[in-house]
Amino acid sequence: MQQKSVIIIGAGFAGLSAASFMAKAGYKVTVLEKHGIPGGRARQYQAQGFTFDMGPSWYWMPDVFERFFAQFGKKVADYYQLKRLDPSYSVYWQDGKMDVPANYETLKALFNSIEPDSGEQLDKFLAEAEYKYEVGINKLVHKPGRKLSEFIDWDLMTGVFKLDVFNSIKAHVAKHFKHPQLRELLEFPVLFLGALPEKTPALYSLMNYADIKGGTWYPEKGMYQIVQGMYLLAKELGVDFHFNQNVEQIVVENGVAVGVKTTVESLPSIVDSRPLTETQNLFSADVVIAGADYHHVETKLLSSSCRSYSDEYWNKRVMAPSCLLYYVGLSKKIDNIQHHTLFFDTSFDVHGAEIYTTKQWPTNPLFYVSAVSVTDPSSAPNGCENLFILIPVATGLTGDDEALRDKYFDIVVERMEQKLQQSIKPYVIYKKSYAQSNFIKDYNAFKGNAYGLANTLLQTAILKPSCKSKKVKNLFYTGQLTVPGPGVPPSLISGEVVAKEVVKAFGV
Helix, strand or coil: CCCCEEEEECCCHHHHHHHHHHHHCCCEEEEECCCCCCCHHHCEEEECCEEEECCCCCECCHHHHHHHHHCCCCCHHHCCCEEECCCCEEEEECCEEEEECCCHHHHHHHHHHHCCCHHHHHHHHHHHHHHHHHHHHHCHHHCCCCCHHHHCCHHHHHCCCCCCCCCEHHHHHHHHCCCHHHHHHHHHHHHHCCCCHHHCEHHHHHHHHHHHHHCCEEECCCCHHHHHHHHHHHHHCCCEEECCEEEEEEEEECCEEEEEEEEEEECCCCCCCCCCEEEEEEEECCEEEECCCHHHHHHHHCCHHHCCCCHHHHHCCCECCEEEEEEEEECCCCCCCCCEEEECCCCHHHHHHHHHCCCCCCCCCCEEEEEHHHCCHHHCCCCCEEEEEEEEECCCCCCCCHHHHHHHHHHHHHHHHHHHCCCCHHHEEEEEEECHHHHHHHHCCHHHCCCCECCCHHHCHHHCCCCECCCCCCEEECCCCCCCCCCHHHHHHHHHHHHHHHHHHHCC
């Protein structure tokens, strides 16, 4: 019998995951990637002796990564080493600073020092969150979300109220804690899920369990080590990768995808006056899995008759935030900064409303800084600091020119200098910014999104864009705009989910 074949568009986390699972199932797997290296939003680049991870910087849910590699007879340690961070991260408020300890009993004592008996409330809060984590991560996220009957599961049906899907995370946190700093600390993980805490289901307190109990970790030499590990695994399984392949079209005949057309851009050498040349390729396969931006695939790679969703549908989707990012190299070390630092020294409510309600550039934003060189000196030249700065912003904004980027850079650096009580800007020796127009150009990101669809109740499970095309028999989708949703661990799971759906539909 001839070996079945699959083309996977995109070598991000979901694409890499799907590639390995499809190879394990016995398929001939070809991955087509637009960029010159794997990783998608999690790419890495180097400049002036600094090594920057371009996207994800938090390593939570280590059990999900261990489970992924274990399904191939491997361990995380076969590909990279982990270090648990302590403190997990720091938070600057308007009137103080909190280092969040990795040790749970120490954290409880810290809570009690801020609000009497809140440590005991934290026990209760996390006991509920543990149940949500176990059911959510081990059951809910593995559902393909194609039909309601998938959720006729005794544990899910009997535990629907314990899962708290009809209550908001804001109300749930407020039930346990009164102090505003504790509330904001427990609400912050949902900031990137795509809705205000009052509109995010309390189910997502599972993120607090992942944070506090699961811990915050760092892969030695950077987050890109995860990508390299997954890439090496896929290569070991026989996956064939083609880089610098810009997919132009999914060729469909009689409702079946028969191939994928790409363009390869060949840049001449700097001493060659010839113009850029393009080569077109056609790849054929029995199945296509799109790990690229779902909206882009539908609207640009397929004919209108092959689209599952209308423009009206897409325009009604609630998106998770985009980002304004800075990759910064300093010629000195910063005193008293942690690997992860949240600057919550302005109004959480105002910035949240600017992201999700009024959808405007923020007036005085919250922001996050990763000083990776605090943990990993190899990421920067000797005596230097490597900074990754992130400002969450609304999707669909325009005007992210250099003047605007410089304006926000000055705002955040000035606040860092105030809180850290030391000079920073005179020591900037490298700076690169990255914003919505870059997400659109590099990743074809719908409305410049960085994280995908918001995890609202009306965009959960069967209410997300389907992982299988409604119009093209052998076209499937994986990644942050379909099940289970945004984030690195969900992307690994998304690749597994879609691979199972392909095998269920087409066998091995």
